[in-house]
Amino acid sequence: MKVAVTSEGPTLDYQVDPRFGRAGGFVIVDTETMETTYIDNGSSQVRAQGAGIQAAENVANAGAQVILTGYVGPKAFTALAAAKIKVGQDVDGMTVREAVEKFIRGDVPLADAPNAQEGGGK
Numbered sequence: 001m002k003v004a005v006t007s008e009g010p011t012l013d014y015q016v017d018p019r020f021g022r023a024g025g026f027v028i029v030d031t032e033t034m035e036t037t038y039i040d041n042g043s044s045q046v047r048a049q050g051a052g053i054q055a056a057e058n059v060a061n062a063g064a065q066v067i068l069t070g071y072v073g074p075k076a077f078t079a080l081a082a083a084k085i086k087v088g089q090d091v092d093g094m095t096v097r098e099a100v101e102k103f104i105r106g107d108v109p110l111a112d113a114p115n116a117q118e119g120g121g122k
Contacts, residue, residue, distance in 0.1 A: 001031045003103060004064035004085075005096045010038035016099050018070025018092035020116075021052030027096045028062045031104055037062070052076025056083060068099045068108060071116035087111045 006023035008015045012034070017023035026039040039058050052072070056079035059067055067085055070092030080087055088108035091099040102108050 001066070002062065002064045003029045003031055003066045003068060003100060004039075004059045004062060005029060005091075005099050006067070006069040007038075007096050010036075012036060012097035012100070013095055016068070016070060016092050016094055016096055020067070020069045020072045021055045021076050023055065023069070026055075026059055026062065026064075026067075028064055029096070029100050031100065034100075050075075053079045056080045056085070059083075059085060066103065066110075068103055072111070072114050073116045074114045077111075077114035089115045 004026045006017040006020055007027045008017045008024045023041050025041045028037045039062055041055055052075050056076055060083035064085060066088060067080060068088040068091045072087055072089060077087060088103055089111045091108060
């Protein structure tokens with residue numbers, strides 16, 4: 001399974017970026033091998049609006065089936081749901097590796113609603 005994690009940098013040892021749409025990037029992790037690839041999200045960070053929708057497209061194009069992040073706003077959540085990407089929220093405050101390991105153990109509940117206001121704020 002491919003899991004995308006919002007990240008402040010390109011490896012498993014970086015902190016989870018709590019923002020989805022304006023995250024620094026996404027570490028895409030194969031949960032069977034722990035091999036990673038990185039998607040830079042810089043272009044979405046500077047968008048006046050639509051950052052979450054663009055980020056959802058980037059994650060979908062990478063083949064991820066799950067996104068792990070801190071906070072997801074309503075438009076991004078809708079875009080992820082349309083792409084059939086499940087959302088694990090509230091994994092901020094840990095490394096990408098810790099978030100993936102927590103997900104593999106089954107300790108990250110999958111969300112059925114966004115947990116942030118439009119624009120990604122808490």
